[in-house]
Amino acid sequence: MTKNVKFKESMKAVKAFLIRMVQNQLFIPLAALLFLVLFNIVVDPSFFRISLEPSSEGYPVLSGYLITIIDNASELAILAIGMTLVTAASGGQDISVGSTIAIAGSVVLRVLCGTDSRPETLKAPIIVAFLVCVIVSALFGAFNGVLVAYFKIQPMVATLILFTAGRSIAAWINNNELPVINDPSFGYYGNFIPGIPLPTPVFIAAACMALIALVLKVTNLRLYAQSVGINPSSSRLNGINPQTIKLISFIILGICVAVAGFIKVSRLSTINYSVVAKDIEMDVILAVALGGNALSGGKFNMTASIIGAYVIQFLTTTLFKFKVNSAAISAYKAVVVIILVVLSAPYVRKKLVEFRKKIVSHKVKVRKEVA
Amino acid sequence: MKKFVKILVSSVLVGAMALSMCACNAAGKKKSNGKIKVGIINNDPNESGYRTANDKDMKATFTEANGYEASFAYSLKNDEQIAAAQKFIQDEVDYLLISAAATTGWDGVLEQAKKAGIKVILFDRTIDASEDLYEASIVSDMAKEGDTAVSWLASQNLPEYKVIHIQGVMGSSAQIGRSDALNKKVAAESNWSIVQQQTAEWNAETAQQIVQAVIDSGEKFNVIYAENDDMAKGAVQALDKANISHGVGKDVIVMGFDCNKWALEELLAGNWNYDGQCNPFQASYINDIIKNGAKQKTVIMEEKGFDASTITKDDVDKYGI
Numbered sequence: 001m002t003k004n005v006k007f008k009e010s011m012k013a014v015k016a017f018l019i020r021m022v023q024n025q026l027f028i029p030l031a032a033l034l035f036l037v038l039f040n041i042v043v044d045p046s047f048f049r050i051s052l053e054p055s056s057e058g059y060p061v062l063s064g065y066l067i068t069i070i071d072n073a074s075e076l077a078i079l080a081i082g083m084t085l086v087t088a089a090s091g092g093q094d095i096s097v098g099s100t101i102a103i104a105g106s107v108v109l110r111v112l113c114g115t116d117s118r119p120e121t122l123k124a125p126i127i128v129a130f131l132v133c134v135i136v137s138a139l140f141g142a143f144n145g146v147l148v149a150y151f152k153i154q155p156m157v158a159t160l161i162l163f164t165a166g167r168s169i170a171a172w173i174n175n176n177e178l179p180v181i182n183d184p185s186f187g188y189y190g191n192f193i194p195g196i197p198l199p200t201p202v203f204i205a206a207a208c209m210a211l212i213a214l215v216l217k218v219t220n221l222r223l224y225a226q227s228v229g230i231n232p233s234s235s236r237l238n239g240i241n242p243q244t245i246k247l248i249s250f251i252i253l254g255i256c257v258a259v260a261g262f263i264k265v266s267r268l269s270t271i272n273y274s275v276v277a278k279d280i281e282m283d284v285i286l287a288v289a290l291g292g293n294a295l296s297g298g299k300f301n302m303t304a305s306i307i308g309a310y311v312i313q314f315l316t317t318t319l320f321k322f323k324v325n326s327a328a329i330s331a332y333k334a335v336v337v338i339i340l341v342v343l344s345a346p347y348v349r350k351k352l353v354e355f356r357k358k359i360v361s362h363k364v365k366v367r368k369e370v371a
Numbered sequence: 372m373k374k375f376v377k378i379l380v381s382s383v384l385v386g387a388m389a390l391s392m393c394a395c396n397a398a399g400k401k402k403s404n405g406k407i408k409v410g411i412i413n414n415d416p417n418e419s420g421y422r423t424a425n426d427k428d429m430k431a432t433f434t435e436a437n438g439y440e441a442s443f444a445y446s447l448k449n450d451e452q453i454a455a456a457q458k459f460i461q462d463e464v465d466y467l468l469i470s471a472a473a474t475t476g477w478d479g480v481l482e483q484a485k486k487a488g489i490k491v492i493l494f495d496r497t498i499d500a501s502e503d504l505y506e507a508s509i510v511s512d513m514a515k516e517g518d519t520a521v522s523w524l525a526s527q528n529l530p531e532y533k534v535i536h537i538q539g540v541m542g543s544s545a546q547i548g549r550s551d552a553l554n555k556k557v558a559a560e561s562n563w564s565i566v567q568q569q570t571a572e573w574n575a576e577t578a579q580q581i582v583q584a585v586i587d588s589g590e591k592f593n594v595i596y597a598e599n600d601d602m603a604k605g606a607v608q609a610l611d612k613a614n615i616s617h618g619v620g621k622d623v624i625v626m627g628f629d630c631n632k633w634a635l636e637e638l639l640a641g642n643w644n645y646d647g648q649c650n651p652f653q654a655s656y657i658n659d660i661i662k663n664g665a666k667q668k669t670v671i672m673e674e675k676g677f678d679a680s681t682i683t684k685d686d687v688d689k690y691g692i
Binding site for chain 2: 046053054055061063064065068072118167168171172176178180191192264267268270272273274275276277278316317320321323326329
């Protein structure tokens with residue numbers, strides 16, 4: 001008898017745990033990730049093979065699909081950090097991310113190359129180029145931020161300006177040349193540092209995540225961004241300046257763009273203004289949506305967005321692995337995206353929880369009637 | 372007071388309009404002192420290295436010193452290009468040179484041009500309009516570019532061809548021409564096979580990921596057929612990461628298109644094997660037609676394919692864009 005009660009109690013606890021998990025914002029991105037992992041395990045377990053092989057420089061490096069995924073998702077994850085804040089505070093999205101990455105990358109190359117598009121030696125230390133790029137990107141972020149915060153322009157419309165003009169500005173910065181850097185040390189940041197078996201972008205992304213975690217922990221940024229996103233006028237009455245918070249969120253996104261742009265140009269040691277980071281803004285916004293964050297602003301979960309970014313890259317790599325027909329690849333992605341986004345929409349999830357409760361209560365009723 | 376301001380503003384506006392009309396007339400009536408007036412409508416020069424080279428070539432050819440008075444209009448949008456064409460017709464240019472953003476919608480404006488006695492020459496891209504609306508069209512034959520590249524590859528006499536095929540934006544003329552040639556060959560020959568065929572949409576990073584995926588799967592391949600230089604570069608980056616040798620006499624043959632200068636330098640260094648030209652230098656052909664008249668409606672430009680074992684420094688300087 002007692003055994004039975006205990007069993008029932010533990011069942012109840014498990015049920016409560018499950019419900020709490022489903023209600024947790026992390027559930028959808030994690031479930032999506034789990035689904036992709038299971039799919040790959042079932043179809044081809046070699047997907048998860050990781051091997052340690054010597055690279056062209058003779059150092060052992062890790063390789064395999066998983067490494068490729070965490071490597072290539074780095075930029076996306078970094079951008080998702082900034083985009084989550086912008087979404088939360090302004091209730092809109094920045095669609096100029098791809099174009100401003102082109103600008104950031106162009107600035108890095110301009111500083112490193114000077115006016116010579118194929119320099120023998122670097123004209124400035126890499127750290128200087130990086131810092132200049134951060135400043136420039138932050139300024140462009142501030143430009144977007146001012147339009148949104150002070151001129152009250154819809155974020156999507158405000159950022160449309162740089163979305164359209166960004167790639168031309170990037171080309172103009174380098175006089176329409178396509179600089180190529182031959183110094184191998186510049187490639188370290190997008191590939192491998194000799195002797196370290198993991199790709200560098202993974203470390204950079206980890207550093208960014210640690211930094212934002214620290215900022216959210218130590219400062220009131222999370223609270224302020226959320227309250228501004230939920231109700232700007234009441235947060236003003238409570239002594240928070242919504243304009244400043246919006247501006248700050250755009251500047252942070254600008255800095256994220258600088259880091260992502262730096263990695264992008266380092267990967268290839270060159271740039272192509274018209275295609276670098278093409279359509280990345282859509283993937284970033286998708287990562288935020290996949291994380292279950294309301295795109296209309298307000299409450300946000302940074303971890304969920306970042307996991308969302310990795311899910312998207314996981315999906316992309318899976319599609320490449322299974323050699324999905326080129327013409328159909330966007331369609332496949334779209335189908336998966338529709339399912340994920342619909343499931344992760346707060347409204348649908350609320351309905352689902354209600355539906356579950358109904359079923360459970362119905363069952364209980366039936367049981368009672370039987371008794 | 373209000374009324375006064377209204378009158379003032381409206382009179383200023385009327386004045387400005389009248390002035391601008393005068394300016395129009397003046398510009399239109401002014402005889403172009405023996406110079407040939409050309410209106411050039413092109414795509415945005417930032418679009419690609421190809422377009423940059425094309426625009427530079429145009430600007431270098433249609434100069435005052437060569438007897439031209441050239442005006443330029445750039446847009447990636449068809450309707451803006453058509454508006455620019457209408458403006459050029461009003462300006463009474465002698466020739467209208469067009470690289471159309473899209474193939475449709477040009478009939479009306481070309482008829483206007485014909486009525487005004489303006490000759491139209493199309494370059495780089497054709498349009499869907501009756502042939503008698505334009506003098507000539509100067510284009511690249513993308514299918515021929517693909518054929519040249521594939522027959523070069525066949526001449527390498529490999530015992531087996533396992534190709535990673537990285538495509539451009541699906542449906543673009545360059546992609547169709549360059550893909551078809553390879554697809555036909557693979558279908559015809561028993562020792563040719565495609566390991567991976569995927570679009571990277573002209574994007575180097577995507578190409579890198581595609582090749583990375585093949586390397587991770589452990590499948591063997593010995594040819595990378597990338598439909599432009601950027602994607603070939605991305606592919607090579609993935610090979611380098613995985614320590615797979617490429618280039619002349621190495622494990623993997625690397626092929627690109629467009630003849631960017633940096634790509635030809637890779638050929639010269641022996642890191643790549645082949646680069647197919649997509650000739651952006653139409654200006655000399657147009658110049659010839661204006662000076663000597665058109666001999667045929669469609670002029671197909673001469674295009675080369677460069678082999679890393681025979682390319683010279685002069686080729687790099689001359690054909691690199």
